[in-house]
Amino acid sequence: MAMIRFENVTKRYRGTKRPALSEVDFNVEAGEFVFLVGASGSGKSSCLRLILREDVPSAGRVAVLGRDLRSLPNRKVPYFRRHIGSVFQDFRLLSSKTVYQNVAFSLQVIGSSRGFIQQAVPEALALVGLDGKAKRMPHELSGGEQQRVAIARAIVNRPKVLLADEPTGNLDPATSVDIMQLLARINAGGTTVVMATHEASFVDQMQRRVIELKEGEMVRDELGGGYGDTSGIPRLHPEAVRGAAATAALTAVREAQRETSAVPAIAPDAGQQPVQPDPDVRVDPSARPDPEPQPAPTPRTNPIVIPDVQVDELGVADRLGLSGDDEEVGPTS
Numbered sequence: 001m002a003m004i005r006f007e008n009v010t011k012r013y014r015g016t017k018r019p020a021l022s023e024v025d026f027n028v029e030a031g032e033f034v035f036l037v038g039a040s041g042s043g044k045s046s047c048l049r050l051i052l053r054e055d056v057p058s059a060g061r062v063a064v065l066g067r068d069l070r071s072l073p074n075r076k077v078p079y080f081r082r083h084i085g086s087v088f089q090d091f092r093l094l095s096s097k098t099v100y101q102n103v104a105f106s107l108q109v110i111g112s113s114r115g116f117i118q119q120a121v122p123e124a125l126a127l128v129g130l131d132g133k134a135k136r137m138p139h140e141l142s143g144g145e146q147q148r149v150a151i152a153r154a155i156v157n158r159p160k161v162l163l164a165d166e167p168t169g170n171l172d173p174a175t176s177v178d179i180m181q182l183l184a185r186i187n188a189g190g191t192t193v194v195m196a197t198h199e200a201s202f203v204d205q206m207q208r209r210v211i212e213l214k215e216g217e218m219v220r221d222e223l224g225g226g227y228g229d230t231s232g233i234p235r236l237h238p239e240a241v242r243g244a245a246a247t248a249a250l251t252a253v254r255e256a257q258r259e260t261s262a263v264p265a266i267a268p269d270a271g272q273q274p275v276q277p278d279p280d281v282r283v284d285p286s287a288r289p290d291p292e293p294q295p296a297p298t299p300r301t302n303p304i305v306i307p308d309v310q311v312d313e314l315g316v317a318d319r320l321g322l323s324g325d326d327e328e329v330g331p332t333s
């Protein structure tokens, strides 16, 4: 079952001439990590909003978790969204709540039991490397730590799909790489990740599937692709700022990539097969799937700040959607 299906999706916003999305058609299978790339205004956020059912297509069909979102009644949208985690460039934390309360809040609003919350929140914070910071307020954290809180909040209810809209957009290169490593780890555990980004260097380094939009049209769908033409992408920082630190950070991403393919740190979904390209999807013939497993890398100079937890013992994998079950959307169906 495709986790996400776009069938000839066109999105026109009121009062605009050109559609924001034009007959966009793709499938995302369980366990994939997909970069959505393209210049500002190309339609990346519009895609994510359609997946979250924050908006509906003008034409075509969006199906998520096997569910046609056209036929999803508004009252069931909150239930549907429980299965989709989302993180944004601006973190969107509740400034008057502690780290713990921010993560717990998303469970409280869906009526999770106190026992579940007391177990799941510390586990999620440990997974993102924030144990010990549960009582901090968001303003007492660095940007990278705030984004980790947002990621913990997004995964604490074990979503099948994690959407990330420019999650590194407000972070420096070294911090960005930590976040990319974390997303790669979450994906290695079986969670499908779709990430919209301008960050060409990460896309080039990670060699995952790339869907490129240009003025609302899908112009590329490539397994193991790079960013492609970056000339239209505005740079927020001068190149010099991103120099050495960025290079070191990107090397660490590559190592994390190798590590996650060599050692399934979090048990992957037994039911998930390696991603097979959809026959309908345009794939560059020179593209290749994830590299063969490599021997465990030597220790990194820029290690991931994730405690060496026995995730299965803690039940983290199960609770955070990092292990498999074929649970349906449930209340939405």
Ligand SMILES: Nc1ncnc2c1ncn2[C@@H]1O[C@H](COP(=O)(O)OP(=O)(O)OP(=O)(O)O)[C@@H](O)[C@H]1O
Pocket: 013, 014, 016, 019, 020, 038, 039, 040, 041, 042, 043, 044, 045, 046, 047
């Ligand atoms: N609510 C809206 N009303 C009208 N036009 C909109 C709306 N939201 C987006 N658009 C337009 O749709 C197009 C695609 O926007 P979208 O935000 O999806 O692009 P993007 O690739 O995510 O851009 P960025 O990288 O700058 O976030 C743009 O031309 C934008 O101006």
